[in-house]
Amino acid sequence: MYKIIEHTADVGIEAYGATIEEAFENAAKGMFAIITNDGHIESKQKRKIEIDFDADEEILLVDWLTELLYLHDVEGLVFGEFEVRINKKLVGYAYGEKYDRQKHGYGIEIKAVTYHMLEIKRNKKGVTIKVLFDI
Amino acid sequence: MWSGPLNKVGDYRYEIPKSYRGINGNLKMKVPALIYASDEMLPAIRKDNAPEQTANVATLPGIVGKSLAMPDIHWGYGFPIGGVAATDAEEGVISPGGVGFDINCGVRLVRTNMSIGDINKETIKQLVDELFRNVPSGVGSQAKVRLNKMQLNEVLEMGARWAVENGYGWEEDLEYLEENGCMEIADSNYVSEKAKDRGKAQVGSLGAGNHFLEIQRVAEIFDEEAAKVYGIEKDQIVVMIHTGSRGCGHQICSDYLRVLEQAVRKYNISLPDRQLACAPLKSNEGERYFKAMACAANFAWANRQMIVHWVRESFERVLRQNAEDMEMHIVYDVCHNIAKIEEHEVDGKKMEVCVHRKGATRSFGPGRKEVPAKYRNVGQPVLIPGDMGTESYLLKGTNQAEEAFGSTCHGAGRVMSRAEAKRRWRGREIAHMLEQKGIYAHPASWIVMAEESPDAYKDVSQVVSATHGAGLSLKVAKMIPLGVVKG
Numbered sequence: 001m002y003k004i005i006e007h008t009a010d011v012g013i014e015a016y017g018a019t020i021e022e023a024f025e026n027a028a029k030g031m032f033a034i035i036t037n038d039g040h041i042e043s044k045q046k047r048k049i050e051i052d053f054d055a056d057e058e059i060l061l062v063d064w065l066t067e068l069l070y071l072h073d074v075e076g077l078v079f080g081e082f083e084v085r086i087n088k089k090l091v092g093y094a095y096g097e098k099y100d101r102q103k104h105g106y107g108i109e110i111k112a113v114t115y116h117m118l119e120i121k122r123n124k125k126g127v128t129i130k131v132l133f134d135i
Numbered sequence: 136m137w138s139g140p141l142n143k144v145g146d147y148r149y150e151i152p153k154s155y156r157g158i159n160g161n162l163k164m165k166v167p168a169l170i171y172a173s174d175e176m177l178p179a180i181r182k183d184n185a186p187e188q189t190a191n192v193a194t195l196p197g198i199v200g201k202s203l204a205m206p207d208i209h210w211g212y213g214f215p216i217g218g219v220a221a222t223d224a225e226e227g228v229i230s231p232g233g234v235g236f237d238i239n240c241g242v243r244l245v246r247t248n249m250s251i252g253d254i255n256k257e258t259i260k261q262l263v264d265e266l267f268r269n270v271p272s273g274v275g276s277q278a279k280v281r282l283n284k285m286q287l288n289e290v291l292e293m294g295a296r297w298a299v300e301n302g303y304g305w306e307e308d309l310e311y312l313e314e315n316g317c318m319e320i321a322d323s324n325y326v327s328e329k330a331k332d333r334g335k336a337q338v339g340s341l342g343a344g345n346h347f348l349e350i351q352r353v354a355e356i357f358d359e360e361a362a363k364v365y366g367i368e369k370d371q372i373v374v375m376i377h378t379g380s381r382g383c384g385h386q387i388c389s390d391y392l393r394v395l396e397q398a399v400r401k402y403n404i405s406l407p408d409r410q411l412a413c414a415p416l417k418s419n420e421g422e423r424y425f426k427a428m429a430c431a432a433n434f435a436w437a438n439r440q441m442i443v444h445w446v447r448e449s450f451e452r453v454l455r456q457n458a459e460d461m462e463m464h465i466v467y468d469v470c471h472n473i474a475k476i477e478e479h480e481v482d483g484k485k486m487e488v489c490v491h492r493k494g495a496t497r498s499f500g501p502g503r504k505e506v507p508a509k510y511r512n513v514g515q516p517v518l519i520p521g522d523m524g525t526e527s528y529l530l531k532g533t534n535q536a537e538e539a540f541g542s543t544c545h546g547a548g549r550v551m552s553r554a555e556a557k558r559r560w561r562g563r564e565i566a567h568m569l570e571q572k573g574i575y576a577h578p579a580s581w582i583v584m585a586e587e588s589p590d591a592y593k594d595v596s597q598v599v600s601a602t603h604g605a606g607l608s609l610k611v612a613k614m615i616p617l618g619v620v621k622g
Binding site: 006073134 | 209210212213216235236237273274275277329332333335336337342344382386388389392393396409548550551552553554579580582583586622
């Protein structure tokens, strides 16, 4: 689950999950919902992403989402489903297809993932992530 | 609502004194902060935390003069948008937050020898549609030219010159670009493979958001003499391009925020906000960032150069005339997200400083060697884009701007979120409203039209008037759009 948050010139997401992995997956879903204006994305292609967990969880989150933006820019892909495992490194799979304005809808171009007001919070229910994008 | 001190210290000048301790009471400003604004703009400026950010910037190691903000100041990541900070080139720091993600986002103006009487509505529509076909734009837009790794490295190190040497534009174009379209310090060895991949995928594309390509009419001349020198007259048709370094620059900024975050710890720099991450200019990290940033800046100049070429090509196709015969010369090209080493006077002494301009434009006055010879007696042309469907401005740089390290404003800035704009308007309504004003728009989608509605932006004329009043740049001409290509 995720929720899109908007301020005057910015857009971001609040994502939830029972685990940190699930919250990372939902944050990625939310990011592509912004790009495609909530379009339905089929899982036709799969990409593997590996990131060393060498700093903190916040940096790992920014790296994870930046990696997906990279694939979007370079291969023209959008993703709708994700699987994330985090141990000594993050191993993630992203499932999606070529972006098509007609099919997926036209959202907002995200330039970058920012550290501003970045939050990863834990409570009894699980993990909440808040992240803002530069657009 | 920000309620810190803003002391009026002159017309259009409000100071946050060095003694201000910040919202947490522990801020240690090394210099005062100064915000340029009219009295009427103050309530809006106090609305977000941008003044606090201007004060935060004043804590950067090696900052000289004052931490400045232009009248279009608004909240940004770390530095405010509209922020200008100069640091000692020997002992100061460089900060990616003072440049922004879209390195060398900028504006270029191309003139023609046609006037409004020579061109009818139908022709404008054809031109806009042709531009839309010829220049990749919008979310997910991809390059139509595929460069290999070596060519991309050349783009990063040569900037606009690469484009001209490869058939995109005219030799004389380079003379009318800030830095002649190339920062020599660029070294592609410091750019990650990822940034290069993103660059290859998007070179020669407009992008989305507030970026645009407009056919405009010169609606008003404020300064006949300067306009004449710039080759501008009333009712003339001109073309404005507003875009930056695309994914290449965004990736370089992301990469180096990570590097400089580590550097902050290494060099024991204490900062009020993580996003002010920086490193000494003379450190390994600082030098690497600066050389990579210059690569992104060069990419942006090449990008705008390729787009200019396609603009000329589109005009040639539709009007069946040579671009040379239509005198489609570049008036000028400015960058408004950049850090550069420049010579300025600080406390009566000339010194080398690193000027960070984040949402601010260079505004050099008459006499400076950086201004093209043809313009040197009047000062550098300053280009201020409005938002879709309102006006844009051509101004001239001044020597007064020296007090702000040769800087002025950069544009309008949003006052309403995209979501709010979408709730309020439908894209077709906006298109219709623009049509009533005689503006033909070709957006990548109708949603963009609603999101980018003119009423969702600050009034650019107010911003321009404040810089004119403060003497940072002076009005030369106002341009009104006739046709808009919107990503």
